[in-house]
Amino acid sequence: MEDMTTPVEDLLERAQVYTKTSLQLFKLKATDKLAEIISNLASGFVIVVILALFFVNLNIAIALLLGDLFGKAWLGFISVSGLYACIGLIVYLHRNQWIKKPVSNSIIEELLMDENLKDDQLPD
Numbered sequence: 001m002e003d004m005t006t007p008v009e010d011l012l013e014r015a016q017v018y019t020k021t022s023l024q025l026f027k028l029k030a031t032d033k034l035a036e037i038i039s040n041l042a043s044g045f046v047i048v049v050i051l052a053l054f055f056v057n058l059n060i061a062i063a064l065l066l067g068d069l070f071g072k073a074w075l076g077f078i079s080v081s082g083l084y085a086c087i088g089l090i091v092y093l094h095r096n097q098w099i100k101k102p103v104s105n106s107i108i109e110e111l112l113m114d115e116n117l118k119d120d121q122l123p124d
Contacts, residue, residue, distance in 0.1 A: 062076070063079070
């Protein structure tokens with residue numbers, strides 16, 4: 001039997017297949033990016049928790065040491081707290097340039113990384 005499809009029908013069928021394939025590719029790329037971002041956040045969170053526990057113990061030890069030097073334990077804790085208040089104020093004043101802009105830029109760069117690849121930069 002002969003194929004009775006017209007060129008227009010064939011073109012429409014190919015366009016439909018192309019659209020479905022493009023949509024599937026977009027979904028796969030979006031899923032890959034989301035998984036990469038979530039895994040980076042999860043690993044970063046674990047590292048932050050471990051470092052936080054380390055620094056809490058270190059700060060308690062420093063506060064006890066300073067308290068021993070000052071003669072009263074509470075003076076050591078007050079001095080360590082005062083140091084962190086000063087550091088917190090400095091970070092608060094510079095939060096946009098030290099935290100907000102770099103984090104925003106890294107997220108945007110991560111999301112747009114695939115689109116910036118040129119044909120000669122594509123992996124084999």
